[in-house]
Amino acid sequence: MKMNGMRHEKGNNVGRLAFLAFMAILILVVLFFPFLCGGRILYLTIIGLVGAILALGTNIFFGYCGQINFGAAGFFAAGGYGVALLEKYLNLPFAINLILAVIIVGFLTLLISLCLVRMRGHGLALGTLAFALGIHASVSKGFVAFTGGEDGINLAPLILFNGSKAGDSFFYYLLVAAVAACYWVSWVLRNSRVGRAMVGIAQNETAAASVGVDIKKYLRIALVLNGVMGGLAGGIFVKWASWCAPEYFNLMCNVIILLSVVVGGTGSTLGAVVGGASMYILPQLLIALAEFHVLFYGVILAIFLRFLPRGIVGETQRLYYWLSLRRSTNRIEGR
Amino acid sequence: MELFVITVTTGICIGVIYGLVGLSFTAIYNASKIVNFSQGVLAMVGAFVGHLFVFNAKVPLYLGVVLCMAIPAICGLWVNRFFSEPLLKRNVPLVTTFLATLAGALIIEGLVGGYTHFAYFETRFVFGKEPVTFGLFRISRQYLAIIIAAAVLCIGYWFLLNKTKIGLGINATGIDPDMASLVGINLSRTRMLAWAISCGITGIAGFLVAPLILATPLMGLPVVVDGFIAAIIGGFGNPLAAVLGGIILGLLRYFFIGYISAGLGDLCVFIALLLTLALRPQGIIRVRE
Numbered sequence: 001m002k003m004n005g006m007r008h009e010k011g012n013n014v015g016r017l018a019f020l021a022f023m024a025i026l027i028l029v030v031l032f033f034p035f036l037c038g039g040r041i042l043y044l045t046i047i048g049l050v051g052a053i054l055a056l057g058t059n060i061f062f063g064y065c066g067q068i069n070f071g072a073a074g075f076f077a078a079g080g081y082g083v084a085l086l087e088k089y090l091n092l093p094f095a096i097n098l099i100l101a102v103i104i105v106g107f108l109t110l111l112i113s114l115c116l117v118r119m120r121g122h123g124l125a126l127g128t129l130a131f132a133l134g135i136h137a138s139v140s141k142g143f144v145a146f147t148g149g150e151d152g153i154n155l156a157p158l159i160l161f162n163g164s165k166a167g168d169s170f171f172y173y174l175l176v177a178a179v180a181a182c183y184w185v186s187w188v189l190r191n192s193r194v195g196r197a198m199v200g201i202a203q204n205e206t207a208a209a210s211v212g213v214d215i216k217k218y219l220r221i222a223l224v225l226n227g228v229m230g231g232l233a234g235g236i237f238v239k240w241a242s243w244c245a246p247e248y249f250n251l252m253c254n255v256i257i258l259l260s261v262v263v264g265g266t267g268s269t270l271g272a273v274v275g276g277a278s279m280y281i282l283p284q285l286l287i288a289l290a291e292f293h294v295l296f297y298g299v300i301l302a303i304f305l306r307f308l309p310r311g312i313v314g315e316t317q318r319l320y321y322w323l324s325l326r327r328s329t330n331r332i333e334g335r
Numbered sequence: 336m337e338l339f340v341i342t343v344t345t346g347i348c349i350g351v352i353y354g355l356v357g358l359s360f361t362a363i364y365n366a367s368k369i370v371n372f373s374q375g376v377l378a379m380v381g382a383f384v385g386h387l388f389v390f391n392a393k394v395p396l397y398l399g400v401v402l403c404m405a406i407p408a409i410c411g412l413w414v415n416r417f418f419s420e421p422l423l424k425r426n427v428p429l430v431t432t433f434l435a436t437l438a439g440a441l442i443i444e445g446l447v448g449g450y451t452h453f454a455y456f457e458t459r460f461v462f463g464k465e466p467v468t469f470g471l472f473r474i475s476r477q478y479l480a481i482i483i484a485a486a487v488l489c490i491g492y493w494f495l496l497n498k499t500k501i502g503l504g505i506n507a508t509g510i511d512p513d514m515a516s517l518v519g520i521n522l523s524r525t526r527m528l529a530w531a532i533s534c535g536i537t538g539i540a541g542f543l544v545a546p547l548i549l550a551t552p553l554m555g556l557p558v559v560v561d562g563f564i565a566a567i568i569g570g571f572g573n574p575l576a577a578v579l580g581g582i583i584l585g586l587l588r589y590f591f592i593g594y595i596s597a598g599l600g601d602l603c604v605f606i607a608l609l610l611t612l613a614l615r616p617q618g619i620i621r622v623r624e
Contacts, residue, residue, distance in 0.1 A: 062430075066428065066430070068430045112609070115609055118612070118616065119612055119616065121370075121429045121433075122433065122571075123567065123612055123616060125370075125430075125433060126567060126608065127608070130560075130564070130608045130609055131605070131609070133601070133605055134602055134605035134606065134609075137598075137602045138599075138602050141599075142596075142599050142601075142602045143598070144598060251556050251557070251560075252556075255441070258434070262434065291449045291452055292445055292449045294445035294448055294449075295441070295442060295446055295448075295449055296445070297441050297445070298441025298442035298443075298444070298445050299438075299445075301434065301437065301438035301441060302417075302418070302438040302439070302442060305418075305422070305431060305434055305435050306418070306421065306422075306435070309427075309431075
């Protein structure tokens with residue numbers, strides 16, 4: 001977004017100033033958001049931020065590398081249960097729990113990635129899905145005595161340094177920091193050698209391999225990053241919800257995460273944030289849908305796949321290019 | 336011994352159903368080289384049609400069976416016309432067609448779920464519960480009906496695919512679409528035919544299994560995953576290997592549930608899948624070409 005603004009408004013100081021002012025206002029609003037509005041809106045924002053991290057993670061493997069990841073909820077669940085189990089059995093402080101859980105999820109992802117990077121297409125889709133469903137089955141039915149089964153695990157409220165309980169606004173700032181970090185990682189990755197190799201894999205695997213790209217290595221990196229981001233989202237989410245249960249991580253959760261990447265714009269970092277936030281906030285707003293929420297997801301996915309394949313961000317960019325192209329053509333032709 | 340017999344019969348019956356769903360997967364894959372993720376939801380539609388017509392409207396059984404095949408076939412054709420064909424023409428990556436069939440699945444599931452409020456379908460053992468005895472084995476009539484129906488469907492499908500001109504066309508379309516259209520095969524019509532046959536088989540599988548697994552509108556995605564696993568374990572692209580894969584899967588799951596731990600049944604299936612994908616991606620059943 002920043003790059004587009006620069007490229008098209010070069011030498012146009014008004015446009016540049018407007019862009020800077022917009023960014024400044026955005027940053028101010030983000031910083032003081034909990035003071036501006038609380039309660040339900042803050043609650044929805046937190047859910048949206050969790051969705052944004054999940055979508056950012058999945059965007060690396062699915063968007064950059066072009067490999068389907070149907071098991072993002074598995075990483076989410078692994079992070080959540082990592083934090084919950086560490087708290088239940090070791091009783092460590094939350095910060096250490098979160099870091100440990102993210103590291104554990106990273107290693108777990110590395111382990112399964114050894115097997116997953118050998119597959120493509122439908123095999124990969126099913127392999128990742130089997131991972132997510134395996135995690136779900138083991139926490140909900142497999143090891144009930146250890147994980148509490150469908151009843152889940154209750155987590156103690158987070159106590160801050162000044163002795164008070166952490167409220168929604170604390171988790172808001174934590175999640176904003178996490179989203180910013182994941183966004184930064186995605187953005188740097190996309191503009192680095194590694195990210196370009198990943199996009200090369202998505203475009204043509206054979207061509208990428210022929211110029212010396214180690215495909216399996218880059219897919220492993222992408223999957224581990226995906227897992228780490230999913231685990232981070234899960235860890236923060238369960239502590240905020242102060243309850244960790246299998247129902248957060250069911251089959252539908254996989255569908256929603258994949259859907260949010262498609263809706264935002266596959267391969268677009270900003271799109272992942274927009275898509276993740278909107279796909280997690282919208283169903284909360286549309287309570288009236290109640291029993292038709294599955295239909296709602298289906299219709300959204302169908303519309304985006306058939307009519308808006310570039311997603312929200314991609315289609316907006318295309319519209320913007322089209323408008324500016326028309327404007328400059330008009331200027332040249334003296335209209 | 337009692338436990339062993341029950342485990343084996345349940346495992347084979349449920350496994351055969353996975354196998355039938357897997358067979359329909361490969362039927363579509365062989366014709367149009369895409370994986371239809373709405374297959375499980377079509378099984379759900381079969382169960383729902385059975386619930387609606389055979390149990391509530393008291394339609395005679397033979398008519399009910401025909402409806403259980405026809406209505407899922409129509410739904411499958413809708414997914415084919417509306418999602419898969421337009422995207423295939425645009426030459427999009429495989430992932431996108433996969434997601435498109437998922438969208439179709441979600442829409443069908445959402446409609447049925449919205450209509451029934453996601454409640455259990457009212458289904459009974461259509462063929463009766465009283466067991467039939469074969470020496471040691473005592474099988475309830477529903478289970479026997481499932482095995483017979485599966486055998487008939489498999490043999491029928493094999494015959495259609497290998498011994499008729501239609502099957503030849505379906506095979507040719509999958510192997511080389513351009514060449515097939517050159518020798519006068521109507522590609523889109525052949526694909527539609529393959530989809531209709533495959534979705535009909537899935538529909539009848541859903542109808543038969545409904546009373547055994549407490550069918551709900553949400554059963555679609557779990558069934559599609561199981562059927563898919565069956566197809567991969569057997570060897571993707573080969574219809575009969577998919578059925579054998581399904582039986583292996585069913586036996587594995589129910590032996591785990593019966594003898595080790597009830598909760599670990601699902602987990603062992605997923606581990607078996609990951610191991611198969613990692614060690615023998617071509618499937619565990621070798622086929623002589």
